[in-house]
Amino acid sequence: MTERLHSQDAHLLEFDATVVSRREHEGRPAVVLDRTAFYAESGGQPWDTGTLDEARVVAVIEDGEDVLHVLDRAVSADRVRGRVDAERRRDHMQQHHGQHLLSRAFVEVAQAETIAFHLGSEVTTIDLDRLAGEEQARAAERRANEVVWEARPVRVSMLTATEARTQGLEPPEGVEADVRVVEVDGFDRQPCGGTHPRTTAEVGVVVITALERYKGGTRVSFVCGHRALAAIARRQDVLDRLVSTLSAPLDDLVAAAQKAKDDLVESERRAKGLLERALEGEARRLLAEARGDGPAPTPATPALVVAAFDGWSPNDLRVLATRLVGLAPCVALLGSRAGKAHLVFAQSEGLSHDVPALLKGAVEHIGGKGGGRGNVAQGGGDRLDLLDHALAGAADSVRARA
Ligand SMILES: [Zn+2]
Numbered sequence: 001m002t003e004r005l006h007s008q009d010a011h012l013l014e015f016d017a018t019v020v021s022r023r024e025h026e027g028r029p030a031v032v033l034d035r036t037a038f039y040a041e042s043g044g045q046p047w048d049t050g051t052l053d054e055a056r057v058v059a060v061i062e063d064g065e066d067v068l069h070v071l072d073r074a075v076s077a078d079r080v081r082g083r084v085d086a087e088r089r090r091d092h093m094q095q096h097h098g099q100h101l102l103s104r105a106f107v108e109v110a111q112a113e114t115i116a117f118h119l120g121s122e123v124t125t126i127d128l129d130r131l132a133g134e135e136q137a138r139a140a141e142r143r144a145n146e147v148v149w150e151a152r153p154v155r156v157s158m159l160t161a162t163e164a165r166t167q168g169l170e171p172p173e174g175v176e177a178d179v180r181v182v183e184v185d186g187f188d189r190q191p192c193g194g195t196h197p198r199t200t201a202e203v204g205v206v207v208i209t210a211l212e213r214y215k216g217g218t219r220v221s222f223v224c225g226h227r228a229l230a231a232i233a234r235r236q237d238v239l240d241r242l243v244s245t246l247s248a249p250l251d252d253l254v255a256a257a258q259k260a261k262d263d264l265v266e267s268e269r270r271a272k273g274l275l276e277r278a279l280e281g282e283a284r285r286l287l288a289e290a291r292g293d294g295p296a297p298t299p300a301t302p303a304l305v306v307a308a309f310d311g312w313s314p315n316d317l318r319v320l321a322t323r324l325v326g327l328a329p330c331v332a333l334l335g336s337r338a339g340k341a342h343l344v345f346a347q348s349e350g351l352s353h354d355v356p357a358l359l360k361g362a363v364e365h366i367g368g369k370g371g372g373r374g375n376v377a378q379g380g381g382d383r384l385d386l387l388d389h390a391l392a393g394a395a396d397s398v399r400a401r402a
Contacts, residue, residue: 001065003035006048007180008156010093010195012037013050013084019075021066028058029074032066037084040067043172044117045096045194050084053077089195090202094225095124096194097154098144098206102126102222104188105143110136115217122227123209128218137208137220144206151201152185164191204228279316283323287330296328299350301402303330306395308387312336314344314378321346321376333362333394341366341387344378345394351375353401358394365390 017033040062041047047060059070103114116127161171164179171179183189204225212219223231248256290303297303317334324332325348336342345359359377363370370379
């Protein structure tokens, strides 16, 4: 059985201990000590890291009464000196104790009980058993911070399960003796094995960063202490860059972003109109070119338009093809080189070419696939270099049937 030094003093970070057994855990050496200040993962709080002599402690795992220290290399001595990473311990204390305060505050302001807790590497969450809105969340946040700033003493006591129950505390499942209770003077008491500060002030500040509906209740994301500082720095950085990008002071940022968005919608609308006009002009130009000095095309002698473009999207090709076949009786064989080779084939209503079959033949040349129905078909392939060849082949087929 390993004595848990952190249970009485969460600020004890250095200790001497005796190795009582040596094991292996997933291919790494591991030791059990007679006593430890390393917290093993449990109750939503991750394990501590640090060193045992020269070895890094990479994981700390509860194994019944024992605590298993998983190491990056073996330790040979029987007496070892343990050092817990102070920063990570303080981080976990701030987040975990902040959780106790916030959970109690939600009970006070919204009668919402915490049913789950997860201390993540960036964000910590609690799940409440009911819906809580923005206003309640702000009230709970305010209440938790009041308790932080009052620097209330935090005490740890050990009770039997029966004592705990008579005091209205439900001990963790299977725990009958030594129920550890963490108490915030005059505010909160709950069974917990985690590392907690001496006073609430060590939490620094509690900031809720997100609320979302989750399984009929609410998931609350929050950061405490130094993480809150880091979160503000990150947000400040984003805001500074937006101020510079949008050339607007902080207070006008929302209006400036809205205006940029509105302007974009208007620009897109104008661009769409211009594109339609350009495609109409292009269609007329191509038809005139196909006709040359000859007579106007008729259903019996339709025009044949063959054209390849650079950088046109399949969608633009399709719009152009639709324009062409609507303006005069014609067969349009269009291609584009835009990353891939694209083909769109179309014919006017009443003409009798098998457009999907024409496309199928052409698309095979460019090493791709495609399809269509009735008078329009499209496809694409990787062989940009064979696009002209594919178009010429399709044009020959159309002429041969004319
Ligand atoms: Zn706890």
